[in-house]
Amino acid sequence: MDRLFQSSTLRVLLVLLVILAVAPLFFPSTFYYRIFTLISINAIVVIGLVILLGYAGQISLGHAGFVGLGAYASAIGPAHLGLPPLLxxxxxxxxxxxxxxxxxRPILKxxxxxxxxxxxxxxxxxxMVLVNEAWLTGGPDGMAVENLGLVALVKSFGIKAKTAQVWYVFAGLILLFAAWVAxxxxxSPTGRALRSLRDSEVAARTVGVNVARYKLIAFIISAVYASVGGSLLALFNRFVxxxxxxxxxxxxxxxxxxxxGAASVLGGVAGSALLTSLPQVLAALHDFETVILGLIMMGVAIFLPAGLLPSLTKRFGRVGQ
Incomplete structure (x- = not known):
């Protein structure tokens, strides 16, 4: 049992679980449930990037494309094909x-x-496709997304809860699962192979790692994470x-x-929380919001080069990545 609780995986999951369980105690209104739900959804996408960027050392500058595919799949599927939202x-x-x-496949070689x-x-x-194919996507104005029916499902069990609260729990559970998988x-052996690519592709190839194959695995996994996050975002907002x-x-x-922290799952969640909530915190300083956000980003890059969470835990005591 002691060995189990020494597991870094379990420590991270326990930290996330405690945060998700305790945070609502300090919410002054249901609006904060919405903010934390958005943090969880963004964190799911970012954990996929942790696998691609932090584990495998590969950079994607168009990952929102996969977020868009997932978001519009949840909109187009029910609207045009009559599919259930979850399917x-x-x-x-x-x-x-x-x-x-x-x-x-051809590029990662x-x-x-x-x-x-x-x-x-x-x-x-x-x-461009989402903007121009208005007959399918609604064009620049977007399109409505069918209700997932979570609240009705919860009420069928005799539980009274608001939509924001139900979505907070639902997104939090999926975040925990996404973190557990990552x-x-x-x-795992696959993870060790991915991390060897980040350190040196030449050295990884020398010890028998199929570089192109493992790069592709990381890219596919991160794309699936992004798609799921995009679908959740569309279903939560009911519009895309x-x-x-x-x-x-x-x-x-x-x-x-x-x-x-590009190589840290918990760091990815922290980065998501920071950039998702900061615009709300700086709402009163709307004219200077972009400047302050830029200064924070520069400060982290200069003084905490390994990322916010890994750098802080290294200085003040290891919490686990």
Whole structure:
């Protein structure tokens, strides 16, 4: 039992569980349930980037494209095909994984920043399609998303809860599952192979690691994470626009990962919490919001180069990654 509780995986999951359980005690209104739900959804996408960027050392500058695919799968599936929302979510994740395989397979055999360039183009292409194909996506104005029915499901068990509270629990549970998968992947033989790529592709190839294969695995997994996060975002907001697949959103997601700690699952959650909640905190300073956010990002990059959470835990005591 002592050995079990010494597991870094269990420590991280316990930290997340405690935060999710305790945070509502300090919420002055249901609005804060919404903010924390958005943090959980963004963190799911960012954990996928932790696998790609932090574990495998590969950069994607168009990851919002996969977020957009997932978001619109949950909108188009029920609206045009009559699919249940959850089935549309699963099919969107499968489609994103298939596209990631198709896009990444020829590119990830090469070295350098080819993946970053290709994903940048992919993200721009997805955004253009979502904007221009109005007959399918609603165009720039976006489209409504069918209700997932979580509140009705909860009430069927005799539990009275508001929509924001139900979504807070639902997104939190999926976040815990996403973190558990990523942490177990990190400690698996596949995870060790991915981390060897980050340190040195030449050394990894020398000891028999199939570099292209493991790069592709990381890319596909991160695309599935992004798609699931996009579907949850669309279902939560009950509306989706092409902005969900914009280049700016891709940059925001990468920034969340890097700020929190690119190789840390808990750091990815911290980065998501920081960039998701900061605009709300700085709402009173709207004219200076972008400047303050930029200064914070520069400060973390300069003084905490390993990322916010890993740098702080290294200085003040290890909590676990």
């Amino acid at each position: 549309a979510l699963v099919l969107g994740a499968a489609l994103s994984g298939a596209i990631a395989w198709f896009v990444g 090469l070295r350098g920043l080819y993946l970053a360039v290709v994903t940048l183009g992919f993200g721009i292409l997805v955004h 942490l177990n992947l990190r400690d 626009t092409p902005d969900v697949a914009s280049f700016i959103h891709s940059v925001e997601l990468v920034t969340m990962s890097v700020l929190g």
